[in-house]
Amino acid sequence: MHLLVCGGTGCRASESSLILESLKRELEEKGLGNEVQVIMTGCFGFCEKGPVVKVMPDNTFYVQVKPEDAAVIVAEHVIKGRPVQRLLYVDPKSKEHVPDSKHMGFYRKQIRIALRNCGFINPENIDEYIAREGYSALGKCISEFTAADVIDIIKKSGLRGRGGAGFPTGLKWEIASKNKADQKYVVCNADEGDPGAFMDRSVLEGDPHSILEAMAICGYAISASKGLIYIRAEYPLAIQRLKIAIAQAREYGLLGKNIFGSDFSFDIDLRYGAGAFVCGEETALIHSMEGMRGEPTNKPPFPAESGFLGKPSNVNNVETFASVPVIITKGWEWFSAIGTEKSKGTKVFALAGKINNVGLIEVPMGTTLREIIFEIGGGIKNGKKFKAVQTGGPSGGCLTEKHLDTPIDFDNLVAAGSMMGSGGMIVMDEDDCMVSIAKFFLEFTVEESCGKCAPCRIGNKRLHELLTSITKGNGTMADLDRLKNMSNVIKDTALCGLGQTSPNPVLSTLNNFMDEYVAHVTEKRCPAGSCRELMKYSIIVDKCVGCTACARGCPVNAISGERKGPHFIDQEKCIKCGACFEKCKFGAVLIN
Amino acid sequence: MSSIKIELRQEDLNKIHEICDSFNNEPLELINILHRTQEHFGYLPAEVQEAIADKLNISTAQVYGVVTFYSFFTMTPKGKHPISICMGTACYVRGAEKVLDEFKKELAIQVGQTTPDGKFSLSSLRCVGACGLAPVVLVGNKTYGRVAPDDVKVILKEYE
Numbered sequence: 001m002h003l004l005v006c007g008g009t010g011c012r013a014s015e016s017s018l019i020l021e022s023l024k025r026e027l028e029e030k031g032l033g034n035e036v037q038v039i040m041t042g043c044f045g046f047c048e049k050g051p052v053v054k055v056m057p058d059n060t061f062y063v064q065v066k067p068e069d070a071a072v073i074v075a076e077h078v079i080k081g082r083p084v085q086r087l088l089y090v091d092p093k094s095k096e097h098v099p100d101s102k103h104m105g106f107y108r109k110q111i112r113i114a115l116r117n118c119g120f121i122n123p124e125n126i127d128e129y130i131a132r133e134g135y136s137a138l139g140k141c142i143s144e145f146t147a148a149d150v151i152d153i154i155k156k157s158g159l160r161g162r163g164g165a166g167f168p169t170g171l172k173w174e175i176a177s178k179n180k181a182d183q184k185y186v187v188c189n190a191d192e193g194d195p196g197a198f199m200d201r202s203v204l205e206g207d208p209h210s211i212l213e214a215m216a217i218c219g220y221a222i223s224a225s226k227g228l229i230y231i232r233a234e235y236p237l238a239i240q241r242l243k244i245a246i247a248q249a250r251e252y253g254l255l256g257k258n259i260f261g262s263d264f265s266f267d268i269d270l271r272y273g274a275g276a277f278v279c280g281e282e283t284a285l286i287h288s289m290e291g292m293r294g295e296p297t298n299k300p301p302f303p304a305e306s307g308f309l310g311k312p313s314n315v316n317n318v319e320t321f322a323s324v325p326v327i328i329t330k331g332w333e334w335f336s337a338i339g340t341e342k343s344k345g346t347k348v349f350a351l352a353g354k355i356n357n358v359g360l361i362e363v364p365m366g367t368t369l370r371e372i373i374f375e376i377g378g379g380i381k382n383g384k385k386f387k388a389v390q391t392g393g394p395s396g397g398c399l400t401e402k403h404l405d406t407p408i409d410f411d412n413l414v415a416a417g418s419m420m421g422s423g424g425m426i427v428m429d430e431d432d433c434m435v436s437i438a439k440f441f442l443e444f445t446v447e448e449s450c451g452k453c454a455p456c457r458i459g460n461k462r463l464h465e466l467l468t469s470i471t472k473g474n475g476t477m478a479d480l481d482r483l484k485n486m487s488n489v490i491k492d493t494a495l496c497g498l499g500q501t502s503p504n505p506v507l508s509t510l511n512n513f514m515d516e517y518v519a520h521v522t523e524k525r526c527p528a529g530s531c532r533e534l535m536k537y538s539i540i541v542d543k544c545v546g547c548t549a550c551a552r553g554c555p556v557n558a559i560s561g562e563r564k565g566p567h568f569i570d571q572e573k574c575i576k577c578g579a580c581f582e583k584c585k586f587g588a589v590l591i592n
Numbered sequence: 593m594s595s596i597k598i599e600l601r602q603e604d605l606n607k608i609h610e611i612c613d614s615f616n617n618e619p620l621e622l623i624n625i626l627h628r629t630q631e632h633f634g635y636l637p638a639e640v641q642e643a644i645a646d647k648l649n650i651s652t653a654q655v656y657g658v659v660t661f662y663s664f665f666t667m668t669p670k671g672k673h674p675i676s677i678c679m680g681t682a683c684y685v686r687g688a689e690k691v692l693d694e695f696k697k698e699l700a701i702q703v704g705q706t707t708p709d710g711k712f713s714l715s716s717l718r719c720v721g722a723c724g725l726a727p728v729v730l731v732g733n734k735t736y737g738r739v740a741p742d743d744v745k746v747i748l749k750e751y752e
Binding site for chain 1: 620622623665681717718720725726735
């Protein structure tokens, strides 16, 4: 028997390391320290109910565990074999305790390929990775396949880049392999900048060796001897685990000179980002690795011809690499049997926002949004109504009710006016104002634009200004046309992927929620009730008892009225701070 | 370059040289050098940037260009307890903006500023990857999850 404690970022923030210590201490005290292992693993994905502890081999899944629960887990479950009922996950529909993770709605539809080891192994121990067929794919490539064979397998598998654009990975490798040079580079893009997406982080924290192995396989395929991982400095835990993993792999001879006794040599170094979203773009990333400002340059030349230090470089995203070793061990036939016609395999999504089960999920391509949101995600929080789901982060768009049954893959998402992006999926309910959401993303783009090309630097700023003015009730119908035209110009003329996709949140909300924009402009009303400047506070005379609490709480003295008589709000003076609403104990303040 | 004027002591200069030397004074390593230097000094004032530029034999403008490009680098000292509010999308839709407003109100500073007593500084960051705990606030290395505007006073009290 062993106990797995989630060591993902969410659970660690909820002090899961204390749970680990308490479990170890309890086991020691009971003399079971040598028999029952306690392991801190990577993310289980079910972040909503963290911290999570899983008991193997029976898959008992304990949620919201506290350090003081360690005693009862050891005394009851470990010693007497009786699962602790109160810590089990309760199915929200049937209200029954679910005995193991296999029966949880959250996991039932998932197929875990990129996340195969996350939540199963100790990421700081290479032996556990090896025990789950780790590094056997690299061994197989070196001993059985030529470089061309490896590229052929990846091409046939149909694997496409998981970073956003969905470029066929095998083809990318082939191009890099054909460019001759004395030195080539394999680059792993771990600059996960999309706010709300955290799959790359989870793979790096939960299964770092899979990335090292895949990069070595790529190095073998394109004849590169050097790998670089460009990782965000905001991910200290992932950095630490990568450093440990690299040191262990070197010690085992799985990185370094003459791997597996062959004449193939490959080693990996880390490079740190410093907080710039645009560095996820591959040319910008390469400049950043060279110690410069992370500004993108025109393509061609593509990195495959002239990349890091002007040498051919193959850049792939973390999740893409994570899928590579299994494709080699299980075969391309197996991988390409999963998914849709043009998008093979699985995709990891970070499900967040107004949804019951926030977490990291991995589903076959072709799964519908309805299955993801209502089955895996457990529906909308607090029984509210589903309004939209934003995919693809700041470069993506909003999908609505009418898209719920679309099978999700690279091409269908683009056709629906959004994109796959890195896999962030933010669910929104009836209280979210779509104009504000568009404004939120533009604010992000304006901040993150590198400033090199005018359409992105100036155009996005103008878009943001227009959106701000609309949310304040100063917009006109002509502004809506202006928004649309300017968005299209930016899309067509910006230099890199950031600028070309930045108007997407505006265009997709204009397409799907035009009525909301119109309400802001013509009626000066925010239908979701979230734009502060458009709110109108008034006092219901019948309910007002004249306690004067609101008048005393008002910072601008906008409320008048006699004691024990009805009060009134002077709309001219009101700054819409909401203090009166909070102060009134009788529900007499009305918000429109 | 910066309104803050500091006098670099010999030991500070030695430290900068030591960091640059550990990266073989290689301009390609500029970002790594800046990370290490900021770890040591807490921020990257103009004088420190000049010293790095001298040592690496590159222009101060190049160093300044990199420092100001990346949001991780700062030219003003952070507070003793740096407060960061996650403004990732997941936190935003769960009310991070209201939490941020509350911090601004309580501390009477804006994002990017430090309180006059040097105790707190306020910044917003994009996604710490703990979306299950949204909205998330970091004070130093401590993470606070599911923060509501009402919790702000309670959190600040912990550091009084």
